[in-house]
Amino acid sequence: MKNYTDNLYKLLSNEEDARACKPLDDSACKVVPHNFSITLFSQLFSQFADALLNPKVTLPWLLQSLQVPAVFISWLVPIRESSSLLPQLAIASFIRKLPLRKWVWVFGSLTQALCMLALITISFTLSGSDAGLAIIGTLTIFSLARGFNSIAAKDVLGKTIPKTQRGNLSGLTASLSGLATVLFGLFFMFSDSHQEQTILWALGLAAVMWLLAALSYGQISEYKGATDGGKNGLKAALSKFRMIYEDSNFALFLLTRTLLLCSALSAPFYIVLASEQAFDFAVLAIFMLVSGAASLVSAPIWGRLSDLSSKRVMALSSALVAINAIALYVAHVFLPQIFSSIWFLPLLYFILSVAHQGVRLGRKTYLVNLAEGNKRTDYVAVGNTFTGIVLLILGSAGLLAEQLGALSLILMFSSLSLLAIISSYFLKD
Numbered sequence: 001m002k003n004y005t006d007n008l009y010k011l012l013s014n015e016e017d018a019r020a021c022k023p024l025d026d027s028a029c030k031v032v033p034h035n036f037s038i039t040l041f042s043q044l045f046s047q048f049a050d051a052l053l054n055p056k057v058t059l060p061w062l063l064q065s066l067q068v069p070a071v072f073i074s075w076l077v078p079i080r081e082s083s084s085l086l087p088q089l090a091i092a093s094f095i096r097k098l099p100l101r102k103w104v105w106v107f108g109s110l111t112q113a114l115c116m117l118a119l120i121t122i123s124f125t126l127s128g129s130d131a132g133l134a135i136i137g138t139l140t141i142f143s144l145a146r147g148f149n150s151i152a153a154k155d156v157l158g159k160t161i162p163k164t165q166r167g168n169l170s171g172l173t174a175s176l177s178g179l180a181t182v183l184f185g186l187f188f189m190f191s192d193s194h195q196e197q198t199i200l201w202a203l204g205l206a207a208v209m210w211l212l213a214a215l216s217y218g219q220i221s222e223y224k225g226a227t228d229g230g231k232n233g234l235k236a237a238l239s240k241f242r243m244i245y246e247d248s249n250f251a252l253f254l255l256t257r258t259l260l261l262c263s264a265l266s267a268p269f270y271i272v273l274a275s276e277q278a279f280d281f282a283v284l285a286i287f288m289l290v291s292g293a294a295s296l297v298s299a300p301i302w303g304r305l306s307d308l309s310s311k312r313v314m315a316l317s318s319a320l321v322a323i324n325a326i327a328l329y330v331a332h333v334f335l336p337q338i339f340s341s342i343w344f345l346p347l348l349y350f351i352l353s354v355a356h357q358g359v360r361l362g363r364k365t366y367l368v369n370l371a372e373g374n375k376r377t378d379y380v381a382v383g384n385t386f387t388g389i390v391l392l393i394l395g396s397a398g399l400l401a402e403q404l405g406a407l408s409l410i411l412m413f414s415s416l417s418l419l420a421i422i423s424s425y426f427l428k429d
Contacts, residue, residue: 049210059076105148178299182289249427311366313358
């Protein structure tokens with residue numbers, strides 16, 4: 001097994017010397033090739049599972065098939081994201097007391113697999129508002145498990161993978177999971193199964209992927225890390241917020257990350273615009289396909305660029321979000337007939353997904369590289385909790401879709417990207 005992982009690392013790594021891994025200690029440095037490959041496999045499984053449970057595509061289809069009221073659909077993205085981010089200060093207080101933190105990630109992955117099985121059970125037994133409440137409850141538990149994964153993953157990554165390989169690893173993972181999503185999207189498009197059956201297949205496959213992710217992540221060779229300063233309690237967790245005003249660069253990063261939410265918040269309304277054109281079921285499979293293709297094509301490039309300058313990746317991807325929104329508005333004003341083309345909105349969604357990959361990889365790499373040890377854990381926890389609060393506020397704007405219209409909301413959210421370009425420029429390298 002070790003020879004296989006070492007050879008895979010040599011093939012995928014851009015390092016001539018696998019031991020050029022400062023600031024890792026000597027013990028961790030010796031197993032970097034093994035950990036790189038094992039982390040790649042586990043993240044590949046988990047990200048493909050995430051793509052299958054897409055709150056912008058898969059879950060709305062499931063709720064519609066169960067005659068769930070639209071009010072539940074409007075809260076899918078805010079609950080899925082904010083429920084995993086908001087509790088992370090308290091979670092970090094627990095995690096930082098553990099010398100080995102990979103098992104936290106394994107626990108979170110197994111919990112997410114169980115949630116997929118719960119969604120399948122709900123699909124067979126409930127409908128209407130009852131199904132909506134049960135799905136939202138399950139999604140909340142699922143998101144809390146993602147919170148454990150988020151904290152643990154960044155900390156284990158910082159302990160086991162050198163700085164010069166973190167962006168590369170994330171990019172490769174996103175690209176390979178994108179390829180898997182493309183293949184499933186093609187199956188989705190040409191499947192003879194009914195819509196509900198195809199969605200249930202997606203949920204079942206997602207459960208298997210999270211199980212495989214847990215099994216592989218448990219094989220990481222993690223050495224005991226710092227546990228000093230660990231405290232329990234809400235007071236200790238909230239006190240970490242002082243980091244925002246004590247560290248000006250971290251505060252600027254949080255501002256930039258908040259503005260970068262534009263790519264995620266505007267994405268569902270491209271789907272809404274497509275639904276207004278009365279396209280059939282196949283166009284939603286196209287959206288899944290182009291989303292996976294965007295990861296496949298762009299993630300390795302964004303990952304390598306993030307290792308060179310993650311703040312520039314954030315600026316460039318923000319500019320791409322703005323350009324995409326401008327193109328959408330120009331088409332609406334001067335070429336409204338182009339919206340009837342089945343490929344126009346998926347094409348713009350592809351560009352937006354490319355930009356979102358840059359946003360995600362850039363800010364993730366920047367945050368992991370920002371500090372070492374327990375300070376990294378605190379940065380991740382404070383950043384995610386702060387972002388969860390903002391996301392819940394901004395995500396509520398989706399309830400205004402009927403009054404403002406999808407196009408207006410896309411332009412409103414995308415305008416934040418212009419400010420993100422400026423704020424990311426002033427971040428320290």
